[in-house]
Amino acid sequence: MFRLQGSKVLAVDMTGDAVKAKNGSMVAYDGQMAFKKMSGGGEGLRGMVTRRLTGEQMTVMEVKGHGTCWFADRASEINLVGLQGDKLYVESSNFLAADAGLRTGTEFTGLRGASQGNGLFTTTVEGHGQAAIMSDGPAVVLRVSARYPLTVDPGAYVAHQGNLRQSFQSGVTFRTLLGEGGGEAFQIRFEGDGLVYVQPSERNTIAGDV
Amino acid sequence: MAFRELNPKMVEATVAPGQRLFSQRGAMLAYRGEVSFTPDLRGGQGGVMSMIGRRVANEDTPLMTVEGSGTVLFGYGGHHVQVIQLAGDTLYVEADRLLAFEGTLEQGTVFLGAQGGVMGMVRGQVSGQGLFTTSLKGHGAVAVMAHGGVIEIPVTPQRPVHVDPQAYVAHHGEVRNKLSTALGWRDMVGRGSGEAFQLELSGSGAVYVQASEEKL
Numbered sequence: 001m002f003r004l005q006g007s008k009v010l011a012v013d014m015t016g017d018a019v020k021a022k023n024g025s026m027v028a029y030d031g032q033m034a035f036k037k038m039s040g041g042g043e044g045l046r047g048m049v050t051r052r053l054t055g056e057q058m059t060v061m062e063v064k065g066h067g068t069c070w071f072a073d074r075a076s077e078i079n080l081v082g083l084q085g086d087k088l089y090v091e092s093s094n095f096l097a098a099d100a101g102l103r104t105g106t107e108f109t110g111l112r113g114a115s116q117g118n119g120l121f122t123t124t125v126e127g128h129g130q131a132a133i134m135s136d137g138p139a140v141v142l143r144v145s146a147r148y149p150l151t152v153d154p155g156a157y158v159a160h161q162g163n164l165r166q167s168f169q170s171g172v173t174f175r176t177l178l179g180e181g182g183g184e185a186f187q188i189r190f191e192g193d194g195l196v197y198v199q200p201s202e203r204n205t206i207a208g209d210v
Numbered sequence: 211m212a213f214r215e216l217n218p219k220m221v222e223a224t225v226a227p228g229q230r231l232f233s234q235r236g237a238m239l240a241y242r243g244e245v246s247f248t249p250d251l252r253g254g255q256g257g258v259m260s261m262i263g264r265r266v267a268n269e270d271t272p273l274m275t276v277e278g279s280g281t282v283l284f285g286y287g288g289h290h291v292q293v294i295q296l297a298g299d300t301l302y303v304e305a306d307r308l309l310a311f312e313g314t315l316e317q318g319t320v321f322l323g324a325q326g327g328v329m330g331m332v333r334g335q336v337s338g339q340g341l342f343t344t345s346l347k348g349h350g351a352v353a354v355m356a357h358g359g360v361i362e363i364p365v366t367p368q369r370p371v372h373v374d375p376q377a378y379v380a381h382h383g384e385v386r387n388k389l390s391t392a393l394g395w396r397d398m399v400g401r402g403s404g405e406a407f408q409l410e411l412s413g414s415g416a417v418y419v420q421a422s423e424e425k426l
Contacts, residue, residue, distance in 0.1 A: 006359045008421035027377035028419045030369050072377065072421035075290075075358025 002080055002097070002130045010071045010078050010097060010132050018064040018100035021071050025096060031067015038062050062100060071097055076134035079141075079197060081161065086194075088125040090133050090159035099129030133159050135199035142196045149191040155202030162194020212312050213293045213351045220285040221293060221353050223310060227279050230313030234286060235272040237309055243280015250275050276310075284310050289355040289426060292418060296382065299415070300347040303354055303380035306426055312350030320345045354380055358421030370412035376423040383415015 001013040009027070012019055020038060038060045063069055072078075078096060081088055089107070098104065105124045125131050133139075135158045144150045144164060151169065160166075169187040190196055212231065214222045223231055225245055235249060250273045276282055285291065286309055294301060302320065311317075320343050346352055354360070356379045365371050365385055372390065381387070390410040411417050 005361050006421070008359045009361050009419075024374075024423065026374055027421070027423070028363055028371055028373040028417070030363070030371045033372070070361065070363070070419065072358065072423075074424060075420075075422040 021097040023059040029069040033065035098131035102127040136201040158197040164194040231276040233310035245278035292360040309353040356420035385415040
């Protein structure tokens, strides 16, 4: 059972079940808890190979026990995401915790990943349950529908869920090449039906510089 | 209540004649009325001996005395501020986390080795507290700084609480703490969960935990 205490601390009440959380993000707990390191990028041998190849270095621990466990990381804002069988794509740096019943994996993002300054791979969370993602500043959830596609700054993108196609857009013109760009040379465009989480802050990206 | 929280990062303190406040030097943002700020060479209360004690203990964060009549705004480094009300009990807090406190409180320095012997000292090192910490006792309010928001977790005899040493801010009440380790073979081979050391707090009182693992 995930609940937010304030906007920066996640409290999880556990009765013998387990959660996956970012390594080292526990700030306090009561009752009995056991911490075990897991590895991101999916379970098993395949996951291990993917991790080696992709460099998606998400280190996750499994927390199991009875009681309440509090999680927080570097005073980031926390957003709860409920998943009903759909898939959440989140940057590994923005992932905080998820029910242990949810499957986590790694997926290729292509050029979009590179433009976000996060590498070419992203983390996926799939199944039924709750997940918590972090953002620098309170995130807004933007709905994308067939009639309303959405374009976001790669540096401000946090996560998305649902049935979305993403394409990489570049607004590079000859002005950009002359160093007169507006600082918004690259964008990600989402089409389809789903939700996109955007933070009020921009990571350092290549796109932000041109 | 001497402190009023204006926003999560600023507090407003009311000073009246005869009521002193202590605050971290340089933490004043603005003031109204006739208020004077005097650097407190002794770094707080007590005699010369407690000054030496604090010097030795490296708990001599420069303080200033705030006197007069008016209101003063305090804030420091953009850190979140939490006001803790004390009613006769003792608050243990690291000196550099103290933003301001009422002069009615009695300030002291505690040797961590006194609480749990050698393990107490080890605990101080692990949590970055050093060998000494500051105690405040009596009736009054304290404004404590933390990175990110602070949550208060009650500690009851039936419910001991474990805290990440880096996220620990302060505690009050009759609370014993000890360092518990969950070191296993996994940590030795570099596959630890990042939660090898924990502070175990038991007794009755409350512990304040910040939403971050960063020191101030």
